[in-house]
């Protein structure tokens with residue numbers, strides 16, 4: 165895998181797995197390897213809020229078409245309802261873990277741009293099934 169390059173973006177994804185289905189990070193990675201020939205995301209956050217580093221943050225992922233240079237990919241398990249429709253299914257533990265991960269990278273890279281997959285130009289997907297900018301603008305859940 166080629167190097168990631170200087171970190172400039174962090175893109176949030178969902179796995180598009182049904183609400184409540186406990187899919188392991190390594191399962192997501194194996195699906196991506198079968199589909200794209202490599203692990204797509206740098207981090208996968210499971211339902212219990214555990215954060216799995218699936219790819220070193222020095223290597224390029226495969227998660228936004230043509231836009232993976234300097235772009236970290238973070239995926240939470242879930243993202244659709246039981247009928248397959250887009251839904252923010254993040255558990256409180258996932259939401260807190262995601263916020264902590266974003267905060268850690270923002271601390272290291274103050275100019276980091278954090279957005280959802282769907283916020284990239286030309287992306288016609290609902291991923292990650294929530295409004296990243298609006299969520300980031302809110303006070304942390306743990307203080308709500």
Ligand SMILES: [Zn+2]
Pocket residue numbers: 176177178227281291292
């Ligand atoms: Zn995505």
